[in-house]
Amino acid sequence: MSQFKNHSLNNAIALKIKELRVNRGVTLEIFYFDTGIHLARIEQGKTNITVSTLKRICDYFEINLEEFFKGLKIKKEET
Template structure:
């Protein structure tokens, strides 16, 4: 079983990969374009904060992605 830190890091890595796939090379540009706090979003991508379901839902809505789609890859 993964530790909490490992799970948060995996979520952050997945968010970063999705952002890059959508054409955003910068977390700052993504955050600004979608009315998210730059530092808050950076902390999410780096796994340095405990993401809430509400925040994850908001980011996944931006990407037009469901929870099952998000968690289907990279969480073995």
């Protein structure tokens, strides 16, 4: 079964994650050491992130999923 990819959504999520990480002064290396999650490909929008992984990322930054998605700007995908 193939996965559906919404590039606009992936990019918006990637930018938000990077913003959270940078604003808190956390490097990719520190984040990986603390969580075991490689953020580099996620932050580049190349990975179709799972909800479970996003929840773990939000937990690390001490926000909930509702806060994460609030204000997220997603462009409409062309069909």
